């Protein structure tokens with residue numbers, strides 16, 4: 001697998017991802033999307049909408065605010081429980097996440113232990129500051145939410161949301177009324193979340209500001225195993241890293257969605273349904289099946305609101321890491337908000353019920369990291385490396401080039417570009433040799449390169465070069481739209497015209 005430092009460099013140079021505020025030294029845990037990154041982000045989000053919202057009966061998207069009053073976080077439990085253990089070096093004053101540091105230095109898995117237990121291990125195992133090798137202070141807990149004060153009045157405390165989900169729960173009564181939806185129905189939200197991570201790391205893996213794509217699926221508590229489309233996924237296989245296998249350092253088992261529910265490994269059909277769908281979706285993004293698995297979180301890692309969590313993990317250059325969290329949140333959130341706000345959040349079905357919630361929660365930046373890593377092609381033969389992005393998420397669909405910069409070819413290429421860019425993500429390039437322009441287009445994963453040459457003025461045709469095979473077809477200009485649409489649908493170039501090389 002390619003060293004991620006190479007991808008990071010390319011991402012910065014070409015315009016996928018920049019370190020935020022770098023001219024002032026940057027801010028750890030913050031990265032910006034460049035022009036290519038923004039194109040890809042939008043496409044990933046739209047593909048997610050297509051696959052998880054539009055293909056479903058009853059999922060509605062909302063967009064709530066990122067600054068949320070303290071009362072919400074009291075009710076949700078985040079004020080008390082959304083914490084990480086922290087320890088500080090006595091000499092150089094560097095801060096570390098205590099459990100990660102212990103794991104790194106001793107190999108012991110200590111997630112979920114309390115501050116005193118972690119302090120004892122640090123002393124017993126002689127865990128030291130990794131920077132200056134000095135002793136560490138006692139472990140204390142640190143809340144990961146970023147705090148702010150709203151308006152000029154002191155004491156009006158609010159927090160930047162650490163998940164988009166709470167905006168769905170606080171709006172639940174509005175949503176249920178305005179959509180008139182009956183259970184089961186889902187509410188989705190895409191947007192920014194913030195976490196004051198103690199040690200942001202691994203480029204865009206652990207950030208302090210990141211994008212989530214979440215669904216809260218509200219289900220009648222007695223009908224968790226009546227997922228209407230379950231039959232479509234029942235026989236699909238899941239690679240499941242069970243708790244038992246993790247304890248004995250084993251490996252994931254292969255099991256069908258149906259068996260995983262029947263055997264009580266996955267808590268209900270709804271969760272199994274989303275697990276299979278996300279496996280399919282990530283393959284559409286160019287991540288191979290062998291680099292995907294689901295891990296049952298151990299009890300000590302499971303979030304405070306969940307009665308069972310399954311992480312979808314991707315195999316990265318540094319190891320396996322969660323990219324989607326699937327949680328069975330039960331009625332935890334709605335019940336807590338009902339109690340705290342005094343507002344009834346039950347629904348009248350045949351009886352009064354507080355729905356249970358199944359939540360798949362996707363991280364966009366980690367997804368993008370996975371795509372950049374797994375779609376990167378090191379190509380000695382071609383002479384340059386390139387990205388094999390799937391058609392729907394490639395930042396640019398087509399690059400338009402005049403063969404030479406004279407004899408009216410440039411003007412004709414510009415004319416074609418102006419037309420194409422209204423419908424497709426297209427760019428124009430007339431600098432350097434044609435070979436160099438092909439290379440630049442490949443390097444950012446452009447699906448096809450269109451060249452206007454001397455034959456264009458004779459018969460109104462251009463050449464189209466395929467990124468993956470470098471083969472070309474010659475096509476009529478007035479057929480371009482249909483051909484490019486075909487390419488976006490995944491058709492091969494030779495299905496769309498006669499190969500000329």
Ligand code: GAP
Nearest residue numbers: 163165205206207210322323324325361362363
């Ligand atoms: N509402 C549930 C929730 O937020 P989570 O497992 O804490 O669950 C969901 O987060 C996803 O958000 C993760 O799988 C990951 O992809 C992404 N995520 C969480 N923390 C992140 C961070 N600090 N930086 C980048 N992505 C993060």
